[in-house]
Structures are given as structure tokens and as C-alpha cells.
Amino acid sequence: MARVVMKFGGTSVADLDRIRNAAQRVKREVESGNEVAVVVSAMAGVTNQLVDYVQSAGSLYDLREYDTVVSSGEQVTSGLLSIVLQDMGINARSWLGWQGPIITNDAHGSARIERIEVDDIIRRFGEGQVAVFAGFQGVGPDGRISTLGRGGSDTSAVAIAAALKADRCDIYTDVDGIYTTDPRIVAKARKMDKITYEEMLELASQGAKVLQTRSVEMAMKHGVRVQVLSSFEDKPGTLVVDEDEIVEQAIVSGIAYNRDEAKVTLRSVRDTPGVAASIFGPLMAAAINVDMIVQNISADKKTTDMTFTVAKADLNRAISVLEDKSNGLTYDSLDSDPSVAKISVIGVGMRSHAGVAQKMFSALADKGINIEVISTSEIKISVLVAEEYTELALRSLHTAYGLDSED
Amino acid sequence: MARVVMKFGGTSVADLDRIRNAAQRVKREVESGNEVAVVVSAMAGVTNQLVDYVQSAGSLYDLREYDTVVSSGEQVTSGLLSIVLQDMGINARSWLGWQGPIITNDAHGSARIERIEVDDIIRRFGEGQVAVFAGFQGVGPDGRISTLGRGGSDTSAVAIAAALKADRCDIYTDVDGIYTTDPRIVAKARKMDKITYEEMLELASQGAKVLQTRSVEMAMKHGVRVQVLSSFEDKPGTLVVDEDEIVEQAIVSGIAYNRDEAKVTLRSVRDTPGVAASIFGPLMAAAINVDMIVQNISADKKTTDMTFTVAKADLNRAISVLEDKSNGLTYDSLDSDPSVAKISVIGVGMRSHAGVAQKMFSALADKGINIEVISTSEIKISVLVAEEYTELALRSLHTAYGLDSED
Numbered sequence: 001m002a003r004v005v006m007k008f009g010g011t012s013v014a015d016l017d018r019i020r021n022a023a024q025r026v027k028r029e030v031e032s033g034n035e036v037a038v039v040v041s042a043m044a045g046v047t048n049q050l051v052d053y054v055q056s057a058g059s060l061y062d063l064r065e066y067d068t069v070v071s072s073g074e075q076v077t078s079g080l081l082s083i084v085l086q087d088m089g090i091n092a093r094s095w096l097g098w099q100g101p102i103i104t105n106d107a108h109g110s111a112r113i114e115r116i117e118v119d120d121i122i123r124r125f126g127e128g129q130v131a132v133f134a135g136f137q138g139v140g141p142d143g144r145i146s147t148l149g150r151g152g153s154d155t156s157a158v159a160i161a162a163a164l165k166a167d168r169c170d171i172y173t174d175v176d177g178i179y180t181t182d183p184r185i186v187a188k189a190r191k192m193d194k195i196t197y198e199e200m201l202e203l204a205s206q207g208a209k210v211l212q213t214r215s216v217e218m219a220m221k222h223g224v225r226v227q228v229l230s231s232f233e234d235k236p237g238t239l240v241v242d243e244d245e246i247v248e249q250a251i252v253s254g255i256a257y258n259r260d261e262a263k264v265t266l267r268s269v270r271d272t273p274g275v276a277a278s279i280f281g282p283l284m285a286a287a288i289n290v291d292m293i294v295q296n297i298s299a300d301k302k303t304t305d306m307t308f309t310v311a312k313a314d315l316n317r318a319i320s321v322l323e324d325k326s327n328g329l330t331y332d333s334l335d336s337d338p339s340v341a342k343i344s345v346i347g348v349g350m351r352s353h354a355g356v357a358q359k360m361f362s363a364l365a366d367k368g369i370n371i372e373v374i375s376t377s378e379i380k381i382s383v384l385v386a387e388e389y390t391e392l393a394l395r396s397l398h399t400a401y402g403l404d405s406e407d
Numbered sequence: 408m409a410r411v412v413m414k415f416g417g418t419s420v421a422d423l424d425r426i427r428n429a430a431q432r433v434k435r436e437v438e439s440g441n442e443v444a445v446v447v448s449a450m451a452g453v454t455n456q457l458v459d460y461v462q463s464a465g466s467l468y469d470l471r472e473y474d475t476v477v478s479s480g481e482q483v484t485s486g487l488l489s490i491v492l493q494d495m496g497i498n499a500r501s502w503l504g505w506q507g508p509i510i511t512n513d514a515h516g517s518a519r520i521e522r523i524e525v526d527d528i529i530r531r532f533g534e535g536q537v538a539v540f541a542g543f544q545g546v547g548p549d550g551r552i553s554t555l556g557r558g559g560s561d562t563s564a565v566a567i568a569a570a571l572k573a574d575r576c577d578i579y580t581d582v583d584g585i586y587t588t589d590p591r592i593v594a595k596a597r598k599m600d601k602i603t604y605e606e607m608l609e610l611a612s613q614g615a616k617v618l619q620t621r622s623v624e625m626a627m628k629h630g631v632r633v634q635v636l637s638s639f640e641d642k643p644g645t646l647v648v649d650e651d652e653i654v655e656q657a658i659v660s661g662i663a664y665n666r667d668e669a670k671v672t673l674r675s676v677r678d679t680p681g682v683a684a685s686i687f688g689p690l691m692a693a694a695i696n697v698d699m700i701v702q703n704i705s706a707d708k709k710t711t712d713m714t715f716t717v718a719k720a721d722l723n724r725a726i727s728v729l730e731d732k733s734n735g736l737t738y739d740s741l742d743s744d745p746s747v748a749k750i751s752v753i754g755v756g757m758r759s760h761a762g763v764a765q766k767m768f769s770a771l772a773d774k775g776i777n778i779e780v781i782s783t784s785e786i787k788i789s790v791l792v793a794e795e796y797t798e799l800a801l802r803s804l805h806t807a808y809g810l811d812s813e814d
Contacts, residue, residue, distance in 0.1 A: 057494065059494065061493070061494075075476070076479050082475075
């Protein structure tokens, strides 16, 4: 007997037929003698519709009311799946965020889970009952519904798995696992059997949208074994596990890309102590996140060129902030370019292997792809290139690191 | 300063434009210095969609899950209206059934309100805050969402008005008041300025679908002054009040009709003590409501013909029950007729006036309309006629009782 959390995303519960399909998978786990908690997203499209309503209702909407409205999508799915399960003869009941309760902090709209009461759930496991949680939601200290941010049902699932000390947390979705890179772009992309939390975290935050970043952090922190698998096919997916569970570690596990950033360059900034703060301070104050940063010292050593990236959606605001001379910032010109892509190679094996970066740079150079910015972390190397080279860069790197599938 | 409850039905909050229109009315009350609680239905069509989902999910669905799913419609509207009000500069917040809380019994799907906690709401009135309640819902003793049955938002509104000791409870809807009869059938129907609770109760249960019957019972019990008015026009509606508030009482106030019943006749039932119980007992056991009942003693005084009405939707089940001879019921033949209409004249003035029934019978006879069944109460006379005479009967009676408008 195992204790299992099964999470079904929006496309896996998009209509009643798919909810029935999900229920069949739940039934199979129950009939294997497992204790089962299910976490559901809203039916595909519902959350977008509700968010549209909220945004049309008021420009500066109250996040507590946003949560009240938007959480209703998962509420509906949890009730419907419970009914379908009962109809199949499975004892099941729905649990809303305030019923568990799943207690969060008061950051409405992007709340963090603080505690989950599971005693009653576990007692009901003993009676053979399946718990069907509405994902994405909890209850704040103000006694009102809170939501966890877009993609939050993944985080709900992992948090519930941690609280229940579940043996695994299966994330059913519309892809069959985590790939070495985007298979829509690189035909030879391979599905990975296993990936470490750290790598998944880099992949998730670098734009591979399979799992919410926060859910991976939480899985790593609590040692929850996460599996990403298809709800439409019967085959194993990708296990996200601790590094020591992976015997033979590839140096590079995957290659991610992100086309949502834009490049900003400030030319001939006066190079004095504190210049970085005078640029990034006002951006931070405007809640604009800066990702990659490069500073080139100029020939005369009196001015410097500063290049960095921001989210495309923030580009215009960033320019306004930087053009506001009241910040005391002095530079010759401001260039911006939204047509860039960030390409990242990721792998825990990098830690113990030299030459990984060199291989990346030469593979790109061979194809005539100019690298505009470089940033690195312990298990990741990211480069910024012109957006038009995205596909070529992904394919070249995928081959260079020996990731291509053999068929 | 007054304390006001404003209830907006599904067509009055059908989309964001209509929600803004409702918000304008709320704003006007707030700006008049009133304390305001609002009760909202789901956006028109939403509840039907959710009920469809539930019915497709499982044939014998769990009413607790039904409540979880179906209550989400009002949840969405309460959040959206709160955002729209805030956007207009009005301090407002949504209240779900479990937040007040509005405590009900455990009859999921058709729960009754037992208690409403209003201390916090009243305290917030003092801070100028408008309370926007999700109608139709409460929380049961099991800590799960309960709903009050279709049309239950009217009952929510009246119950909240009673708990708040509100000065009035305004029910905004897509008609501008209560009419002497259905204006779609009788062009000369008049809007009433006032109607008594008792008359409204008879009208509501006789098929005038403006107010949920239970909400009228509750208004009568607690003396809540209810006004039915249009959310699309600026004019007074119809006040539903205590009898002693109406100075000059018409003998007949209104004429209702109901085409949802079917007639059943059992011929030559053996007439022995207990025969009625042997017919209606099994029907009751099958949860089939019987409305009008007539028993004719036969010439030989040994058998009797029994005629009664059931809801059309229950007719086939009723026939099955009556044809099941294991009940010990003996009769010659069973006739049924779904093509009937019940016409009712209603008025508290009837109590002190003779000849009301006679006028009804002769008005119908003048038009050649045959009366099949008669039943009466203190303030109502109902007759069953062939369905095809519905419009003719309504118009004739409307004229006969002097209800026609003069324009």
C-alpha cells in the first residue's frame, strides 16, 4: 500500500469526458490498495475567463475579491470529479481550501501555504475515502479565500503530498514528461526518466512551463518524489528526485529557452562607485525584475556600458524609469532590443566538469550565432542571442551535448 | 438613514454592464446615507450550466457536491460586484455563505437557514462598508456549503433583511412589479402598488414566478417589507406588506395560472374507509406531491371516482405507482390528462365577501369553459380547465373582477 497524491491540470479535466478519464486513473490507484488524494485545476479556459471578468470589473481590483472569484474554477472541478468517482463506486469527497483547511499567509493573489490540516483526511483514508482537493487555493488569516498564483495547483499538490507524507506526487498533464529540450523545436529531444530537483528548478524558471517553480522548490525542501506524466497515455513519465537517486548523471541534462525577456543597454554610464545601485535601485522600486546583467569597462576607464534584461512586458516601464533623470543617472544613450532569446544549458554534472561553457560557446560560434550576454550559476549557463537564432541554437546545443535521441 | 437589503437576480447581473448598472443603484442608496447589504444571484445562465455539469457527472449525485459546484456562480458575482463597487469608490466586500456565516440545516440542495451572524456586518456598516452576499448559499452543520433550492437568493435576501432588522428588502428583477395577472397573456393586466404577504404567497405558489415561495413565508413571519422592482427602470415596484398596511382591499387582487400540472382520474375505486390513504400513501412514499383532489360518490354508493393533479414531470411515475396492484388498490380504469391548466383567483378580501366563487363559475360558463376540478382556500379559488382555455379564462376573469386597467 502506498499513499499517493495525483494532480490533474486544466487540460486533463477540460470537460466531463476528461474528468471521467482522470477518475479512471484514480480508480486504478484505489483498486491497487493505495490511499489517494487528488488535486484538481480548473477546467481549461475557466481561470482565464474569470481573470478577464475581474480585470474588466475594475482596473485596481481588490486581490481578496480576485481570489474569491478566480478560486471558483477549482471548486467546480473538485465537486464534479467527486461525483464522477462516486458514480464509479469510489468513496470520495471534495475539499476546498478553507475546509482542510489549507492555511496560507495573507498575500492574496500569490499566497504561500503555511500549514495544512490533514488529520481528518488521513482518518478518512482509513475509511477508504478519496480526498479531492480544489487546487490553487487556501484560506488566509483573514478567513477569506486565498490563491497561490498561476500554476498554483502544482504547489497545492506538492504541499499536500508533503503534509500527508505521501510516497509520491504524480502530476498528470498534457505532456508525457520532461524533455531534454522543447520537442516542438528539436525533433530529437528525449524524454528524461529522471531529473534532479535543482535541474528541474532551473528548467522551470528558464521557461519550461511544465511545473510551477515554487512547487519544485517545495518538493526539494520536503523531499517529495514528483512524477510528471501524461493523463492521456499509459506510460511512465519523468521522476523529479534528489540528486543521489540518479546514478549516472549527464553533464548537461537539458536545454531551456525563454523569449519573454528584452535587452536594455546604457552606453557610457559614468563609472563611479554606486552606479549599479543608481540603475537597479529605481527599477526594483518600480517592481521590475532584472535578470542577466553585464558591465563592460570602457577603454578610458571613466565610463562603462551596462547591459541587462527585463521581462518584455516590463520594457516600456523600465525605459521610463531610466529616462527619468531625477535619479541622478548619467549616460550617453539607451538602446533596447525585445528581439532576443535566452538559451540555457542545465545540468548538475557541470559542477564537476570543466569545459561545459567552452563547448557551448564554440557550438554557437560554429553556426555564426553571436552571444550578447552571458550569465552562469553552479548548474546552468545562459546566453542571450538574437531571437531569430533560437531554434538553430537549441538544435546545435542539443547535438553538441550528446542529447539527441537515437531514433 | 435606513438599513436596506438590495437583491439582484440573474438577469440583473447577467454581464459586467448589468453588474455596473446594479452597482449604480447600490451607490445611490449609499449616497442617500443608507446602510446597504446586497444579495446577488449567479449571472444568468451560469447556474443552469453548473446544474447540467452535475447531472452529466453522475445520475445519483451527492447533494453536498452539487452544492459545492452550483454555489460557485453566486460566489463569482459577489466578488465581481464588490470590485465594481470599489472601482466606483464605494467600500465593499463579498461574503460567502460560510463566511457570515449563514448557518443552515443539513438538507443539502434545499437547505433552510437557521441563523445568520450579523455582528461583524453591522460593525462594518458603521465603517461605511457595503456587504455583498453571495445569495442561495449557506454552510451546513457538516461545515460544507449548502444551497437553498432554485430561486433561493430571494430567501437569502429576506433572511438577511430579517437578521439585520432592515427597513426594507428590495428585490431587483427583470419585471417592474407584481401584476394582477400575467401581462404577456392579458394586455390589461395592472401592476399592483401593494399586495399582502398571504396573496403573494398564493400567487407565488400558483405559478407567478417572481418571488420564491419560501422567501414570502419568511418575509411574512418576520414582517420584512419586501419591494419587487425593476433593475432597468427607475420607478416604484410592488410592495409586499402586511394586510393592515393596505387600506382599501380589493376582493380579488390577482389571477394566477399554472400549466405544470396533470390530471389523473381513477374510475370506480371501491369506496371503503381508507381508500384515499391507499391511493395517496404510495404516491407520497414515492415523493410525488398531489395538489387538487376531488372525490365523487358514485350512484350505487359502492364505488367512487377519484380525480387529482400531480406535477406533469411526475405523471409517468405516478401512473406506475398506481398500476402497481401490490398496493391493494382496486379500480376499473385510470385516465390521465396532461393538457390541463389551473386557474386561481386570489384575494384576502374574499374572506369577508360572498359570491366570489359564483362570479368565477359564471364568468367561465359564459365563455363555454368547462370546470373539471375545484379547490378552495380562505383567500383563493382554483379551478382546473382544459389547457387550451388558459388565455381566455384569464382574460374573462380579469374583466369579471374589475381588474382591467383603464388605458
